[in-house]
Amino acid sequence: MTSSKYSEEDNHFSVLLSPSRLLDKLLVVCPNVDYCEEVxxxxxLEAHxxxxxxxxxxxxxxxSLGCTFQGPRSALQSHLWECPYRDQNAGKNPVTDGEVSTIEVQRQEGESLGISVVGGCDTPLVCTVIQEVFPDGAVAHDGRLMAGDQILEVNGEDLTQATHHQAVVILAQFFPVCRLTVYRERAEENRPIEKEEILKITLCKHRGRQLGIKLVGKRFVTLFTAVSIIVFSHPLVTNLVCMLMTTSLSISPK
Incomplete structure (x- = not known):
């Protein structure tokens, strides 16, 4: 167990950090070197x-119809064009908690997806997450996606490395069939918290001074586990970032 302390005239904090957390900061290379060069x-690594x-x-x-294809995610889109079961329909493919799912959303001419998203690789969330599903859009009519779902891919376009603006542009494009690869976190309400995951911080707040922090998490409905704390130099920055990260995709395509 290591500890470090810092004090100033106006505030101080103490940090308790397990050595195992220091190992988690080591840089590693993705083992799928034939398809991915991520460091x-x-x-x-596990989430990646x-x-x-x-x-x-x-x-x-x-x-579910009998296709036996198993391969890298990067090859899935090209396979779907040649899949012998491509034109067969076995009903809507469900989105399963804790797994990566690929679904197809049908869209009418002039119909928008009807979702708003937050996040992107240039934001603290890193991933692109559905913030809201509007009742008059194609996603709502389809009925399978919900707020908090992570969007990994759209019609072969990788969103895991896309900025917020790039993700919005890709999602705004019109396709009669929108193929989405998404991930929905599994609810783990009773998951134990290990001591090595605990970071203890003590702050002394003086009258008239704001904390100047913003809380963000991957679950926007009822669960707020794995919450991250982003500290900004001024509280006004928090409000600005909040406005910039939220963009509505309910505009009809041109």
């Missing part, structure tokens, strides 16, 4: 392999 911290790596093995969205 990231060790603590991010599960949700974002283009070399991760996935199944065809028509597997």
């Amino acid at each position: 990231l911290t060790r603590c991010e 392999l599960l949700h974002r790596c283009r070399g991760a093995v996935t199944r065809c969205i028509k597997s």
Whole structure:
């Protein structure tokens, strides 16, 4: 157990940090070197392999009809054009908690997806997340997506490395069939918190001074686990970032 202390005239804090957390900061290379050249911290590797790596093995969205394709996520889109079950329909493919799912959303001419998103690789959230589903859009009519779902890919376009603006531009494009690869977190309300994951900070707040922080999390409905705290130099920056990160996609395509 290591500790460090810092004090100033107006405030001070103490930090308790387990040595194992220091190892999590080590940089590693994605093991799927044939498809991915990502370099990231060790603590991010598991989530990367599960949700974002283009070399991760996935199944065809028509597997319930008998398609036996299994291959890297980057090859899925080209396979779908040649899949022998491409034109067969077995009903709507469900979005499963804790798994990467690929679904197809049908859109009418002039109909928008009807969602707003937050996040992007240039934001604290890193991923692109659905913030709201509007009742008059194609996504609402489809009925499978909800607020908090992460969008990984849109019609073959990778969103895991897209900025917020790039994600908005891609989602605003019109396709009669919008193929979305998404991830929905599994609810783990009773998940134990290990001591090595605890970071203890003590702040002394003086009268008239604001904390100047913003709380963001991957669950926007009822669960707020794995919350991150982003500290800004001034409280006004918090409000500005909040406005910039939210963009509505309910505008009809041109």
